[in-house]
Amino acid sequence: MNNKKEINLQIGNEIRIARERAGLTQQQFGELVSLGTKNVSAIERGISGITVSTLKRICEKLSISSDTILFGDKELNDVAYIAEKLERLPPEQFQAVSDFLNHIFKMVAHMEK
Structure with missing residues (x-):
């Protein structure tokens, strides 16, 4: 259970970084990827996980790789x-x-x- 929480924190943080790089508020981002602002906030804080279809929408709308969300873009x-x-x-x-x-x-x- 703890591993699931850790992965949600990591993914949520990478989504926040990607959203901020795109210059989007949580509300704008939510509208773009069909999520409510509360859902975006919960995802970014690692409280909620995301589905593969949500990950795909995020990557398509922000024109980024799923690897960026899953592993970060530190390199x-x-x-x-x-x-x-x-x-x-x-x-x-x-x-x-x-x-x-x-x-x-x-x-x-x-x-x-």
Whole structure:
């Protein structure tokens, strides 16, 4: 029973970290993954576990790997974290982000002149 509690704490903490990295409140995150705010809070505190289908929704909506939730991303630096998120985007979303970044890079290049 204690192992189950520990795993819930670890997973809940990783979900909180991923949610905060995405810049989402618990309410916004809950709406995104079809959970109530109280459920999100309970999961993040390790009081409640999550189902595989909830894990899948979280990973899809945050564009992260389930390994990140299950094992953390301690070995990833910020560039690797962003690259992982980009790899998981559907093609049309990836193209939109790519276009946006290219626009930013052009702006920065013009600022340097």
